[in-house]
Amino acid sequence: MSARRVQGLDLLRGFAVGLVILRHAAPHVFAGAGVVGVVMFFAISGYLITGVLVGDLEQTGRIDRRRFYLRRAARLVPALVLLVAGVVVVTVLLDPLGDRDELAKTVLVAMTWTANLPFAHASEATFHLWTLATEEQFYLLWPAVLGLGFARRRVGLALLATGLACAVATVATVVWLSEDPDLAYALPTSWAGCFVVGAAVGLYGDRVPKPNGLAVGAGLTCLAVLSVVPLRGHALTYLAGGPAIAALTGLLLLAWREWQTVRPPALRLLVWLGTVSYAAYLWNYPLALWLEPTVPHARLVAVPLTLVVAWLSTAYVEEPALRRARGRTRVPVAA
Numbered sequence: 001m002s003a004r005r006v007q008g009l010d011l012l013r014g015f016a017v018g019l020v021i022l023r024h025a026a027p028h029v030f031a032g033a034g035v036v037g038v039v040m041f042f043a044i045s046g047y048l049i050t051g052v053l054v055g056d057l058e059q060t061g062r063i064d065r066r067r068f069y070l071r072r073a074a075r076l077v078p079a080l081v082l083l084v085a086g087v088v089v090v091t092v093l094l095d096p097l098g099d100r101d102e103l104a105k106t107v108l109v110a111m112t113w114t115a116n117l118p119f120a121h122a123s124e125a126t127f128h129l130w131t132l133a134t135e136e137q138f139y140l141l142w143p144a145v146l147g148l149g150f151a152r153r154r155v156g157l158a159l160l161a162t163g164l165a166c167a168v169a170t171v172a173t174v175v176w177l178s179e180d181p182d183l184a185y186a187l188p189t190s191w192a193g194c195f196v197v198g199a200a201v202g203l204y205g206d207r208v209p210k211p212n213g214l215a216v217g218a219g220l221t222c223l224a225v226l227s228v229v230p231l232r233g234h235a236l237t238y239l240a241g242g243p244a245i246a247a248l249t250g251l252l253l254l255a256w257r258e259w260q261t262v263r264p265p266a267l268r269l270l271v272w273l274g275t276v277s278y279a280a281y282l283w284n285y286p287l288a289l290w291l292e293p294t295v296p297h298a299r300l301v302a303v304p305l306t307l308v309v310a311w312l313s314t315a316y317v318e319e320p321a322l323r324r325a326r327g328r329t330r331v332p333v334a335a
Helices: 007-025 033-060 065-093 100-111 124-151 155-176 192-207 213-226 235-256 265-275 277-291 298-329
Strands: none
Touching: 007 033, 007 235, 007 265, 007 277, 007 298, 033 065, 033 124, 033 192, 033 213, 033 235, 065 100, 065 124, 065 277, 065 298, 100 124, 124 155, 124 192, 124 277, 155 192, 155 235, 192 235, 213 235, 265 277, 277 298
16 A cells, blocks of 8 residues: 555545535535535545555455554544644633633543543534544444454455444434434434445445546535535434435545546645645634634634644644654555
């Protein structure tokens, strides 16, 4: 597996995080953009992590879980620690959200990947970390399932069983919270199937013809339309919306995953945004919340600040940590 970045995947990441930023900047206009962007990230994660795991299985016949989790930690933890440190400093010195009393719980929830559990509500500034918790829980379960399927030569069956289990969990969640579906928004069972869609692309994408320009254009149009539709608070969002967005993301993955260099100038900004997408996602929401009590048009002001902080975090925290990890393991760390 090459350590070289695939700019087509960065383009897709940039598109996803750009939608999340638009949702935070203009929630009344881009009402569904946050859901669309987050589900896109889930599908991308399912695709990428499956590729990493399959690479290990094909080379050695087994998954080195210690190495896998060390690589994940090197990729995710340093930038998260920086964010949590920022939350601590801002809360102790300024307390713009009035939640200083919850600071210890906020740090604990953020650093234990439990922000998506019902008991884990802490500072609103870290609410968005529920998505990271959901991804980490996928990382805990999927290597074992995929490894078992590979060992028994039943990878397709393992994928199908996982997809069915996720579908049952989603239906059960929606039924359980039928009186207020928005309570299901941050629960892991509401979105688990989106990772499976990405994993399916990783496992079987080579057997599917590459989508043509018309299909890509139609997929992008559908995602754009969904981005202005209010998606939160509806059972159909979990039952159909999430899987549909994941499937559209899978279409774009098939089209762009081998796009090593993105040349159209109009897309270069999205490619760059994709290279800092993790940090941009971490910082945009808390920056908007912290500025809102005192700064006019705070959510718009937070956009350029997000880009600056994301670049600094990527250049001076994430990338040095990844270089050190690659030096120790002599293997690439999946983005």
